[in-house]
Amino acid sequence: MKKMTGYIGRAVTFMFFAAMVAIVLYFQFATPPFAAVPSRSMEPVLHIGTLILVEKADVRQLGEGDIVVVEVPGLVQERYNYPSLIVHRIVRVDRNDSTTTYRIKGDNNPAEDPFTVLPEHIQGAVNHSIPNLGYPILFLHSKQGFYFVISSFAIYLLYVLSGKIEQAGTGLKRGISMLFIGEAIRRINELEQGHTEQMLSLQKELQQQRQLTEKLIEMISQDSQSGEFAKHDK
Numbered sequence: 001m002k003k004m005t006g007y008i009g010r011a012v013t014f015m016f017f018a019a020m021v022a023i024v025l026y027f028q029f030a031t032p033p034f035a036a037v038p039s040r041s042m043e044p045v046l047h048i049g050t051l052i053l054v055e056k057a058d059v060r061q062l063g064e065g066d067i068v069v070v071e072v073p074g075l076v077q078e079r080y081n082y083p084s085l086i087v088h089r090i091v092r093v094d095r096n097d098s099t100t101t102y103r104i105k106g107d108n109n110p111a112e113d114p115f116t117v118l119p120e121h122i123q124g125a126v127n128h129s130i131p132n133l134g135y136p137i138l139f140l141h142s143k144q145g146f147y148f149v150i151s152s153f154a155i156y157l158l159y160v161l162s163g164k165i166e167q168a169g170t171g172l173k174r175g176i177s178m179l180f181i182g183e184a185i186r187r188i189n190e191l192e193q194g195h196t197e198q199m200l201s202l203q204k205e206l207q208q209q210r211q212l213t214e215k216l217i218e219m220i221s222q223d224s225q226s227g228e229f230a231k232h233d234k
Contacts, residue, residue, distance in 0.1 A: 013156065033124075035069055036134025036141070038083050041106025042067070046126075051133035052087060054124035059100065066090045067126040070104060076115045085141075087126065088113060 037050040046052065046067070054069050062068065067089050072082045088104040091112060102117040139145040 018153075034137070035085060035087070036137040037087050037129075038085070038138055038141075039106075041109050042087055042089070043108045045107055046087060046129055047131060049132050049135045049138065051130040051137065052126045053128040055127040057122070057125040059119040059122050062090060062102070062122070062125065063093055064090055068102075068104065069123040069126065070117055071121050071123055073115065073121070080114055082113075085123070086113070 033055075034051060034053050037046045037048055037052060040048050052069075057066075057068075067087060070086050070088060072084055072086055076082050077084060086104075086106075088106050090102050091105045092103040094101045094103075100119060102119075102122070103112050104117055105112040140149070
């Protein structure tokens, strides 16, 4: 029962970490239907940590005053230290025959953002907001959150694998110990057998020596009797 409980606990922990990794990857590489305000650039309308619901919108119907979630191009991120996603307001729309472009700005910023927004950069429009509920999303969407969850999952896997390796090592040690014990018992049996054979050989030699001694005594006794008889006849 205890062993089954341990298996269930490890399975639940593994699924929890796997779900956390999946959520982090989702927030890192996909655009969910909700996001979090990462800065104070939209105050006082949207404060940092505010949870926003993002609605897919027809970019052709977007106009000045709409608050949108924009994917920032990589070059802009590197040059101006921008995050991957920003939540800003459209302040100008430029339409021509071939395409439409947008200029955006944070309500709390003194100037427009230093890049032109294309329709494919717009991930959606802000439909609703809930203050302070976006902090967990900010953490999961950050590099620190990504590294924390991935490293925690890796440490957990190493912990589980180390337990398996330790169990395998214990079995190996037990097998080696049994091998050495078996070899020691065999050597002891061989020594005992050799000692028994030596004792039997020694007993046999002693018996032979005793028989020779008895024969020698018997021969000496017979010689003595023969000498006495010879003296008596004279």
